[in-house]
Amino acid sequence: MVAAFQCVGNPSVAYDVEVRDERVTRSVVLPAGRDEVWATLTRPEELSAWLGEVMELEPEPGGAIVLRELGSMRRGMVEAAEPGRILSFRWRRLAGAGVSLEVGGATRVTFVLEADPGGTRLTVTEEPVPLATAGLGA
Amino acid sequence: MSGDRQVHEVFSALSDPTRRAVIRSLSEDGPSTVTELAGRLPVTRQAVTKHLEALEEAGLVASDARGRGARFRLTPRPMTEAMRWMADVGGEWDERLEALRTHLARRRG
Numbered sequence: 487m488v489a490a491f492q493c494v495g496n497p498s499v500a501y502d503v504e505v506r507d508e509r510v511t512r513s514v515v516l517p518a519g520r521d522e523v524w525a526t527l528t529r530p531e532e533l534s535a536w537l538g539e540v541m542e543l544e545p546e547p548g549g550a551i552v553l554r555e556l557g558s559m560r561r562g563m564v565e566a567a568e569p570g571r572i573l574s575f576r577w578r579r580l581a582g583a584g585v586s587l588e589v590g591g592a593t594r595v596t597f598v599l600e601a602d603p604g605g606t607r608l609t610v611t612e613e614p615v616p617l618a619t620a621g622l623g624a
Numbered sequence: 625m626s627g628d629r630q631v632h633e634v635f636s637a638l639s640d641p642t643r644r645a646v647i648r649s650l651s652e653d654g655p656s657t658v659t660e661l662a663g664r665l666p667v668t669r670q671a672v673t674k675h676l677e678a679l680e681e682a683g684l685v686a687s688d689a690r691g692r693g694a695r696f697r698l699t700p701r702p703m704t705e706a707m708r709w710m711a712d713v714g715g716e717w718d719e720r721l722e723a724l725r726t727h728l729a730r731r732r733g
Binding site for chain 2: 508510512514516517518522523526532535536537591593608610612614
């Protein structure tokens, strides 16, 4: 969490604002090699096992990514793909299967893979894409 | 998740230290005029006006009138929504990464 709002006043509501940006970051060490982790990100049958049912996936810049989730879909475009190192795409949530109704703004998801004594460190970030550039491919 | 764009505006507005100081001042001292804010912060009236405009655009402050006598107050709901976005998205990734760990264990098993 890079943002914190603290309620410091009573009875008036006071905010101690400490916000740097809106990025959500998670980092985990997985007991597997980078190639193996890369496969779980880029093979449709593997990505389906943990991220969402893959309808379309072309893990190369400009490629499509379409996932089906419970009650909605995510559609996006791959922005960067360097095998074993980095995968990033922007996506947005659509209301339902086959319905291209926007229900959320576009966000960018980036996976970074790094060698770690315990296997592979996988760091994922998700952040809103500014409106001016949000329309492309998603 | 209707608020992604607003989330971006809110965080952009809050990325500036002077704007955060304006918010803090409004939260501590209540609705204030530009002159009052400029008296409490080490910035000019012009700078306060400019920052209030940015905060107003992001929906974080509102004023009861225009012009010199206008008092600005906090309207913090977008902040709550921005925090909810962070919590929602963070929670989604916690679940997905747990599922990935399970998938990898099964794959290797």
